[in-house]
Amino acid sequence: MKTIHLKNGEILTIREALVEDAQAIIEFIKAIGDESDNLTFSGSEFITTIAEEEEILKDHADKENQIFVIAFIDGEIVGQLNARASHKPRLKHACEFGISTRKDHWSKGIATEVLTYLIEWAQSNSVIRKINLRANVSNKKAIALYERMGFEHEGLHKRDFYLHGEFQDAVSMGLLVD
Ligand SMILES: CC(C)(COP(=O)(O)OP(=O)(O)OC[C@H]1O[C@@H](n2cnc3c(N)ncnc32)[C@H](O)[C@@H]1OP(=O)(O)O)[C@@H](O)C(=O)NCCC(=O)NCCS
Numbered sequence: 001m002k003t004i005h006l007k008n009g010e011i012l013t014i015r016e017a018l019v020e021d022a023q024a025i026i027e028f029i030k031a032i033g034d035e036s037d038n039l040t041f042s043g044s045e046f047i048t049t050i051a052e053e054e055e056i057l058k059d060h061a062d063k064e065n066q067i068f069v070i071a072f073i074d075g076e077i078v079g080q081l082n083a084r085a086s087h088k089p090r091l092k093h094a095c096e097f098g099i100s101t102r103k104d105h106w107s108k109g110i111a112t113e114v115l116t117y118l119i120e121w122a123q124s125n126s127v128i129r130k131i132n133l134r135a136n137v138s139n140k141k142a143i144a145l146y147e148r149m150g151f152e153h154e155g156l157h158k159r160d161f162y163l164h165g166e167f168q169d170a171v172s173m174g175l176l177v178d
Helices: 019-033 050-062 110-123 140-148
Strands: 002-005 011-016 067-073 076-085 094-101 130-136 152-163 166-176
Touching: 002 110, 011 110, 019 050, 019 067, 019 076, 019 094, 050 067, 050 076, 067 110, 076 110, 094 110, 110 130, 110 140, 130 140, 130 152, 140 166
Parallel strands: 094 130
Antiparallel strands: 002 011, 011 067, 067 076, 076 094, 130 166, 152 166
């Protein structure tokens, strides 16, 4: 658990998600699905049940190389990040994450703090040695944020997204953890 005073005076709390957070996380994910085109789903396409979400949270909590992070302001979830990795010995050191924050809280530094939490977790983790991500090429705000946090561009995935009748490419970025 980490408490941060944002520059605007609000207090941000960041912690790992618990199984009991499942319903609030589903509501958050449905909301953010409709707040941008940069996720892999819209709100109505997110059909995970509470029982399924509980299993996902339990799986993240049980595995050393995975983490599910949520950020709160005034008791409301305003950001989330989940990083997953394979159990296979040849792949278990490399996690890939997704991140989002509520639109009415964008540009307050919340994603920066949540990413800092991920990087600190990875640095103190005995398994993780690489953090990967994939972002739509048009998601300039997210790419600039990852660059600021030290992620390097590693490649291009052509036709990765299909949105509004068009294919879009995605970039791969990564951070070595030593
Ligand atoms: C991309 C996303 C996660 C960024 O979240 P965010 O909480 O707005 O990110 P931050 O506030 O930490 O950083 C972004 C901006 O805040 C600014 N900022 C950083 N720290 C700040 C602070 N303490 N006070 C004020 N502004 C700050 C940054 O300079 C940056 O400015 P910009 O928007 O002009 O580029 C968010 O826009 C989002 O959820 N988008 C939809 C889903 C998505 O695209 N996810 C990523 C998929 S790869």
